[in-house]
Amino acid sequence: MTTDFSELYGQFAGRVLAYARRHTNRDDAEDVVAETFQVAWRRRDVMPEEALPWLLGVAHNVMRSQWRAARRTTPADTLERLSDVAGDSLEVGVVRRQELVELLAKLPDHEREALLLVAWDDLSADQAAQVLGISAGAVRVRIHRARKRLQAVKEALDA
């Protein structure tokens, strides 16, 4: 693990940053990455082979402890951050991208979190469950509800 730590950082720092960025501002997101990898270094002996879900779980906990000490984020903050981090896609288009971001911002936090771990972080439901510290079944329920909400609004708009 020691010899691979720099590789681990190179491989996953961007992923952790992207995850942190959609929850907090740029400066804090960089600090979250730093704290996450400090924890990873200290606890490298217990780090599982599949490192990404574990690292995102650490980042999740780091941010949770920060949120406890800081003010709650508003829906407007969430919308702004999601708009900032969402990627561009020719297939989706600019207008639809903005619609999706606004819909995401309106989802309950726990549903959005579960959905984006799968959609944006490419995790399986089991891995997302590891990040959030809940059961895989609970993750699937949250994703299912979130998708239903989004799909319903989308169909209403399309109609």
Add this chain to the structure above:
Amino acid sequence: MPDVLHELRAIAPSHEIPAWASKVAAGGHEPAEGQPIVRGVDALRLAPTTPAGRRRTSLLLGLAAVVALVALVIAAAWWKPWEPRVATPAAKPTTMTTADDQKPAAATARRQASGSIVQSPTMSSAVLCEAWRQDFTMDQGGCINVISTLTGIDWTTIPWAKTGTDGTRAAAGTVQGTLQGESFAVDSVLETILPTPSPAPELKLCGAAPLAGTTTKDAEQLVQSLVNGYQTVWWTGATSTSAGVLNIAVTADYVGSTRDAVTNSSYKGAYCVGTLPGPTFVDINRMDFSQISYASGSGPHSLLYGQPVIALPRVNLRVMIRVPEQDPQIAAVYGPDWAAYVFVDPLFTLVP
């Protein structure tokens, strides 16, 4: 009608580190901090990037200021600077000594290293690999880190070697021999990995009285300029107001230049420069330039990476020094987590 999850995947954020994230790109350092000294040690100790770290630093600075103020008042009452007195002679430079048992081994000394031995048709000679992955090149895996090219490999003496369509490899074992400029001349191959290094004799660099008023911060600025020949650095007797004694252990061929660097720096505290057994930088710099060229890395710890070797996924040469015999000393100062963060690759230790 596309599924919403499909659309969400299409607008997933990039996982590349963006241009604004300069701290993350620099591995948790402020970019201006420049080249680090010890992997991990630097990342964890020298870069107060976290809010908690900043709070701790502020608290310590505040505490230090109060202590300094109290000490100033007490000192003023005791010294009575308003009364005439004889001038204090200037401080003498620290005397440096190196114990006999810390003299470096000769460059021609018999050394050993562990790893997998790999030979493929695309390589001019066998190489010693530090790590091995099953899912890389060659039908049996791939070499992640090349330690060195090997000469004198006789595969008939390695019965546990396996041959595939794309080459031959022998799983982790120990090679013994001598460094021969650009390669390592093997005279013996053992199936077992390196034995655990025996504890080194107690590190004795020198004893010197620390100068009050010189802090570890002053010393760290000095240390950041000590890269060539650097092995490790640590402080003894450091307090919030004094750097204590700065101990620097370098390879034998850099003792002189390191001492020059210290005396020419703004650091005026006590220091010691000594050597430990291990490969010299001459050893390292002689190695395999045909395949490895140095480049300044921009990775998390600003390691020096070599260029990829043809037919291998990557070669990763870290030009830091690890002398396992030194670990107990580092661990004694920093704790066990830090010891493993002082590296040299290629890693060749003396044959016990």
